[in-house]
Amino acid sequence: MRVDAKDMGADLKTVLITKEEIDAKLVDLAAEIDAEYAGKDLLIVGVLKGAVMVMADLARALSTPVTMDWMAVSSYGAGTQSSGVVRILKDLDTDIKGKHVLIVEDIIDSGLTLSWLISNLGSREPASLKVCTLLRKPEAAKVAIDVEWVGFDIPNEFVVGYGLDYAEKYRNLPFVGTLAPHVYGG
Ligand code: 5GP
Structure with a gap:
């Protein structure tokens, strides 16, 4: 682990999930996804910006040929509580009808963003629509969502790293960790 080399070590409270654990989990998830989509054309949709790392690493762990597209949505107003009001900042470039x-998500917290996304993309009549998320916080769920592939269920704490930010920082940490209270004024 090269936390200090990246000069972010003092900002972290704990390393929750190591890079090695993430790598191993993505290999397992990829094998299951390969089995599910054998012989089919698959479009993977990443939700910017948090899912960039998991998209890149999951895509490379898959044997199934995929095409990739991205959506950017905003669901948070002030603070860190999901409002459930979602705005599309960048839509897909692809017509997903029949696909x-x-x-691919980084984290499901309340589930409100994903629930909106599923209904929005579902209305575009894809052949199938499933979800893979690296992280999920079961205690924070406000809506029940059927998620086919979950990497890790984690406690209801704010996490950073591996794509996830606090004020746009820490996305490039290769692991998932929690922040020291002094970072967010706690
Ligand atoms: P939800 O609608 O499920 O409450 O929120 C989903 C989005 O909130 C995620 O895609 C992510 O951007 C943000 N989010 C939720 N929990 C966390 C967290 O613990 N850390 C970070 N960095 N972002 C989070």
Whole structure:
């Protein structure tokens, strides 16, 4: 682990999930996804910006040929509580009608963003629509969502790293960690 080399070590409270654990989990998830989509064309949709790392690493762990597209949505107003009000900042470039679509998420917290995304993309009549997320916080769920592939269920704490930010920082940490209270004024 090269936390200090990246000069972010003092900002972290704990390393929750190591790079090695993430790598191993993505290999397992990729094998299951390969089995599910064997012989089918698959479009994977990443939700910017948090899912960039998991998209890149999951895509390379898959044997199934995929095409990739991106959506950017905003669901948070002030603070860190999901409002459920979602705005599309960048829509897909692809028409997904009749396609097998897999949404790739970094984290499901309240589930409100994903729930909106599923209904929005579902209305575009894909052949199938499933979800893979690296992280999920079961205690924070406000809506029940059927998620086919979950990397890790984690406690209801704010996490950073591996794509996830606090004020746009820490996305390039190769692991998932929690922040020291002094960072967010706690
Ligand atoms: P939800 O609608 O499920 O409450 O929120 C989903 C989005 O909130 C995620 O895509 C992510 O951008 C943000 N989010 C939720 N929990 C966390 C967290 O613990 N850390 C970070 N960095 N972002 C989070």
